[in-house]
Amino acid sequence: MNRMESFAAAAAFAFGTLVVGAVPVPVAAQTINAVMHSDLRILDPIWTTAYIVRNHGYMIYDTLLAVDEKLEVRPQMLERLPEASADNLTYTFTLREGLLWHDGAPVTSADAVASIKRWSARDSMGQKLSGFVKEWQEVDARTFKLVLKEPYGLVTQSLGKPSSNVPFIMPKRVADTNPMEQISDFTGSGPFVFRRDEWKPGDKTVYVKFDRYRPRAEPASGLAGGKVVKVNRVEWRAIPDHQTAVNALMAGEIDYIEAPPHDLLPVLRRDRNVALVDWNPLGNQYVFRFNATQPPFDNPKIRQAVAVAFNQEDFLKATIGDATYYKVCKALFICGTPLESQRGTEGYLESNFERARALLREGGYDGRPVVLMQSTDLVVLTNLAPVAKDLMTRAGFNIDMQSMDWQTLVARRVKRDPPAAGGWNAAMTSWVAADILNPVMTGFLNASCDTANWGWPCDPQMEKLRDDFARETDLARQKAIAEQVQVRAFEIMTHIPLGQWYQPAAIRKGVIEGIPTAPAPVFWNVAKKGN
Amino acid sequence: MLAFVARRLLSTIPVLAIVAVFVFLLLRLTPGDPAAVIAGENANAAQIGEIRAKLGLDRPLATQFFVWLGHVLQGDLGESFFYKKTVAELILERLEPTLMLSLCTIVLAVAIAIPLGVLAAYRHDTWVDRATMAFSVLGFSVPVFVVGYLLIQVFALELGWLPVQGYRRLSQGFGPFLERMILPSATLSVIYIALIARITRASVLEVLGEDYIRTARAKGLSDAKVLRRHALRNAAVPIVTVIGIGIALLIGGAIVTESVYNIPGLGRLVVDAVLARDFPIIQAVILVFSVAYVLVNLAIDLAYTLFDPRIRY
Numbered sequence: 001m002n003r004m005e006s007f008a009a010a011a012a013f014a015f016g017t018l019v020v021g022a023v024p025v026p027v028a029a030q031t032i033n034a035v036m037h038s039d040l041r042i043l044d045p046i047w048t049t050a051y052i053v054r055n056h057g058y059m060i061y062d063t064l065l066a067v068d069e070k071l072e073v074r075p076q077m078l079e080r081l082p083e084a085s086a087d088n089l090t091y092t093f094t095l096r097e098g099l100l101w102h103d104g105a106p107v108t109s110a111d112a113v114a115s116i117k118r119w120s121a122r123d124s125m126g127q128k129l130s131g132f133v134k135e136w137q138e139v140d141a142r143t144f145k146l147v148l149k150e151p152y153g154l155v156t157q158s159l160g161k162p163s164s165n166v167p168f169i170m171p172k173r174v175a176d177t178n179p180m181e182q183i184s185d186f187t188g189s190g191p192f193v194f195r196r197d198e199w200k201p202g203d204k205t206v207y208v209k210f211d212r213y214r215p216r217a218e219p220a221s222g223l224a225g226g227k228v229v230k231v232n233r234v235e236w237r238a239i240p241d242h243q244t245a246v247n248a249l250m251a252g253e254i255d256y257i258e259a260p261p262h263d264l265l266p267v268l269r270r271d272r273n274v275a276l277v278d279w280n281p282l283g284n285q286y287v288f289r290f291n292a293t294q295p296p297f298d299n300p301k302i303r304q305a306v307a308v309a310f311n312q313e314d315f316l317k318a319t320i321g322d323a324t325y326y327k328v329c330k331a332l333f334i335c336g337t338p339l340e341s342q343r344g345t346e347g348y349l350e351s352n353f354e355r356a357r358a359l360l361r362e363g364g365y366d367g368r369p370v371v372l373m374q375s376t377d378l379v380v381l382t383n384l385a386p387v388a389k390d391l392m393t394r395a396g397f398n399i400d401m402q403s404m405d406w407q408t409l410v411a412r413r414v415k416r417d418p419p420a421a422g423g424w425n426a427a428m429t430s431w432v433a434a435d436i437l438n439p440v441m442t443g444f445l446n447a448s449c450d451t452a453n454w455g456w457p458c459d460p461q462m463e464k465l466r467d468d469f470a471r472e473t474d475l476a477r478q479k480a481i482a483e484q485v486q487v488r489a490f491e492i493m494t495h496i497p498l499g500q501w502y503q504p505a506a507i508r509k510g511v512i513e514g515i516p517t518a519p520a521p522v523f524w525n526v527a528k529k530g531n
Numbered sequence: 532m533l534a535f536v537a538r539r540l541l542s543t544i545p546v547l548a549i550v551a552v553f554v555f556l557l558l559r560l561t562p563g564d565p566a567a568v569i570a571g572e573n574a575n576a577a578q579i580g581e582i583r584a585k586l587g588l589d590r591p592l593a594t595q596f597f598v599w600l601g602h603v604l605q606g607d608l609g610e611s612f613f614y615k616k617t618v619a620e621l622i623l624e625r626l627e628p629t630l631m632l633s634l635c636t637i638v639l640a641v642a643i644a645i646p647l648g649v650l651a652a653y654r655h656d657t658w659v660d661r662a663t664m665a666f667s668v669l670g671f672s673v674p675v676f677v678v679g680y681l682l683i684q685v686f687a688l689e690l691g692w693l694p695v696q697g698y699r700r701l702s703q704g705f706g707p708f709l710e711r712m713i714l715p716s717a718t719l720s721v722i723y724i725a726l727i728a729r730i731t732r733a734s735v736l737e738v739l740g741e742d743y744i745r746t747a748r749a750k751g752l753s754d755a756k757v758l759r760r761h762a763l764r765n766a767a768v769p770i771v772t773v774i775g776i777g778i779a780l781l782i783g784g785a786i787v788t789e790s791v792y793n794i795p796g797l798g799r800l801v802v803d804a805v806l807a808r809d810f811p812i813i814q815a816v817i818l819v820f821s822v823a824y825v826l827v828n829l830a831i832d833l834a835y836t837l838f839d840p841r842i843r844y
Contacts, residue, residue: 042615048570202625202800240799243791250688377806407567454576
């Protein structure tokens with residue numbers, strides 16, 4: 001063997017040793033590798049309303065109450081639903097026995113009260129509730145009371161709110177953090193423990209099973225019932241490129257994609273190792289929002305003209321395409337929910353251009369350009385604006401569609417300046433249905449002028465109806481008020497619903513089982529086979 | 532030589548200062564508000580304003596700049612608006628994947644492109660030369676992501692030989708590291724192979740026409756020795772220059788490759804930061820890239836002395 005051959009042999013041996021020596025040790029059994037709709041960057045689900053942070057909250061925290069598959073509020077950390085006094089002014093809450101924080105300390109009333117107070121400072125329903133609260137009383141370690149100034153009809157709906165911001169319960173030392181600052185201690189009492197030491201933003205977020213979690217005895221339903229963890233570990237993998245995530249699922253490198261884009265669903269459907277799961281049958285709602293402070297949309301007649309010119313089918317076809325995943329529905333509070341109604345929607349969303357033009361004339365539209373913002377980087381929103389532009393142009397509007405990335409749009413939509421000075425006239429977004437199930441929860445129905453959501457509608461009658469709804473404790477009467485709210489919303493046109501759409505998850509068929517049907521993607525009761 | 536190195540290192544200071552001012556102003560003048568992003572869909576103007584104040588974004592631009600500069604001069608790159616982690620910590624986490632991807636790409640590109648370029652020059656006007664030039668044109672023309680998806684389709688999905696995505700650190704074993712590095716570095720190296728092969732061919736072709744090559748051949752040296760000892764050594768300076776430029780260009784290519792192969796490197800970090808308007812990360816990563824660029828150029832200048840003894844600093 002000459003020198004070169006000896007060197008080659010040594011190199012081959014060294015390389016072989018390295019490769020063989022590095023044969024991966026089998027990873028801990030029962031790890032679900034999931035790709036969520038976004039990377040987790042913020043860890044405080046009270047500080048932000050971002051859905052990925054809400055989902056993180058469901059992994060590591062628990063809630064006093066939770067909604068089941070029928071959207072009925074059920075006890076979760078509580079032994080039973082809160083008991084109301086005869087005058088409906090006092091509610092008594094009793095925590096379940098044996099609830100523990102991830103550090104082993106017991107969950108107490110003080111923790112629950114501090115958490116609700118912090119949530120109330122940030123969340124719209126929490127703020128509404130806190131307006132009615134006289135005081136919170138800690139009776140003992142497991143019992144606390146809510147004393148109201150006057151009866152309030154949304155106590156359980158508020159504390160069982162399924163989507164952002166969810167009233168997650170945190171240890172008192174954490175919940176005492178200023179609501180305007182992020183928490184830095186991530187101790188929860190939920191079914192999973194967050195592994196901060198393994199959290200690598202942009203790469204992965206790791207959760208492990210909380211062995212001492214005590215699930216409820218009832219079967220799981222929606223976000224309520226027994227949260228039984230069937231895997232040791234869940235890893236959220238950050239794969240921002242949709243095609244790469246789909247390839248990884250088909251190659252068996254990951255197990256679950258929360259939100260594969262609709263244009264890739266046919267590819268996934270053709271793969272016999274992949275299944276599509278509709279985990280959120282309530283879906284989402286596309287919405288067109290006016291800036292009610294700037295002409296021409298400071299005039300309700302002109303806002304109505306837009307709703308008369310629109311039809312939902314065009315928007316849904318352009319964005320979702322496959323009719324399996326969308327539904328034409330004019331109801332503001334989502335079709336298939338207790339407050340679904342069609343009242344007030346008659347004559348709208350049928351693309352009646354003649355009537356739209358008549359309304360424009362009545363409203364005195366002067367042909368000024370309407371600045372319509374288009375988001376270009378969120379696939380699920382991109383095609384909405386061109387459809388709106390086309391329909392509005394056919395009705396006689398002069399549209400100036402301006403394209404920008406989503407974050408620019410988010411920053412611009414909170415500006416109240418005139419469109420020519422960096423403001424805007426109209427924009428479109430999408431709501432998760434769980435966020436718009438009633439008039440108080442629905443942010444776009446807030447018509448309190450300067451303190452309303454972007455778009456700033458101003459209507460005392462709407463605010464009174466929302467207050468009436470909040471005060472009402474009878475469900476049938478609540479529904480009647482919700483209908484009046486919807487009628488008023490279409491009169492003053494706070495926003496226009498552009499139809500419902502659904503986002504299936506993609507999973508490895510025969511590997512992942514038991515995905516819960518719920519308003520948020522959760523991982524309890526999910527099993528992984530074949531490990 | 533030492534004086535040259537010291538001078539070059541000193542010259543990085545004004546370069547970095549200009550980059551710092553430029554990046555800072557560019558970010559602040561670009562539309563977008565991290566506070567609005569953080570606050571989320573339900574937030575009102577007051578809540579967004581509170582977050583903006585908390586992040587210090589409500590202060591005058593000059594104050595923000597000097598506060599940031601003061602921290603940078605003390606070695607503190609700041610804290611991410613979103614991650615609640617220091618920027619230095621985030622950069623350190625992401626440095627290895629990008630360095631390894633760049634290193635593997637350059638090694639692969641040089642190992643393939645230089646012999647290919649020499650061969651094309653040696654076999655000038657034959658099918659080998661024409662095939663090399665055709666590959667070169669193709670390598671330049673096809674976007675990195677197209678090459679990436681094609682390689683994934685063939686080698687990961689159809690043949691199942693290699694993983695689709697992901698990264699394993701060297702500390703997790705050389706095998707898993709290599710397995711996940713082959714396709715990304717092959718993808719990214721295509722354009723550099725095309726570039727380096729083309730320049731190598733041109734340089735060697737020019738040198739092969741020189742008198743000293745004819746003399747070497749007349750002395751009876753074999754073609755291999757002529758090419759290695761005389762042609763390639765004399766053609767090295769432009770080749771080294773183009774490799775240096777290639778390393779700088781790698782930064783752009785790495786961003787796309789890291790996205791296609793889901794490699795958690797600096798490229799992905801900066802893209803995510805741009806999309807979220809996470810100013811401290813963007814500012815710090817661009818500064819790091821600038822330092823790297825200056826140092827690579829310095830290294831290339833020093834490498835010239837190895838190949839051409841006439842060059843002295």
